[in-house]
Amino acid sequence: MIDIHCHILPAIDDGPAAVEESVEMCRMAASDGINTVVATPHFNSVSSNDDPARVMAAAAELDAACRREGIPLKVLAGADVSISSELPTYLKTVPHLTINRTGRYFLAEFPHNHVLPNWERFFLSLLASGFVPIITHPERNAWFMNNPDALFPVVAKGVMVQITAMSLTGEFGEDAQEVSLYLLRHNLAHVIATDAHSVTYRPPVLSEALSLAADLIGPEKARRLVEDIPSAIIEGKPIALDAPLSPGARKTGLF
């Protein structure tokens, strides 16, 4: 499996404080069956964040540490990018903002409780310039939780959606779980990622969520969300996505 959203670099954001815990997270990810992780520290603006070169060096160092420790995990560089009006410029000038520096896919993080005005038009303009936004965990955003169908028109045009493993398993609460199941059922979620921050309270584990997703949408389709689609993302290749299913009444529960 491939985890495209993980706060695993030491002392860079709200992830692990020291390299020892980063290595422990790598070990945990590998033993869960994850073979590649994209290290995605938060990015707000060039001025408020670490030097991009430092992020890329830290990812390379952690990758080297995995080799040294015999951990079968590849670590790539990326970022968890806050939405801002400067985004088009940042995407063109800060290399690690697109996942694995391919210049194509990037994690797009909204504020927790709302979306920005005209976000749909903004995202479509990014798509038109060759960048594919992957909206991170809308099932945990208060506005999307109440308006999940707002994703249909943008997903139909090629915007992608990532849901969090711990939302599916219920650790972010019943509402986040229900919304994540709704998104899966309607082909509105394309990737499951850990958004891990530590070995304890937000661990890098995908297998439990994969098994829940398999119960809901079938094992083959569920596997695509943690293998085939993330693999194309890290390679910057185009992806044929299933068309989103038409909006309907909110459904709840697993079956």
Ligand SMILES: [Fe+2]
């Ligand atoms: Fe994140």
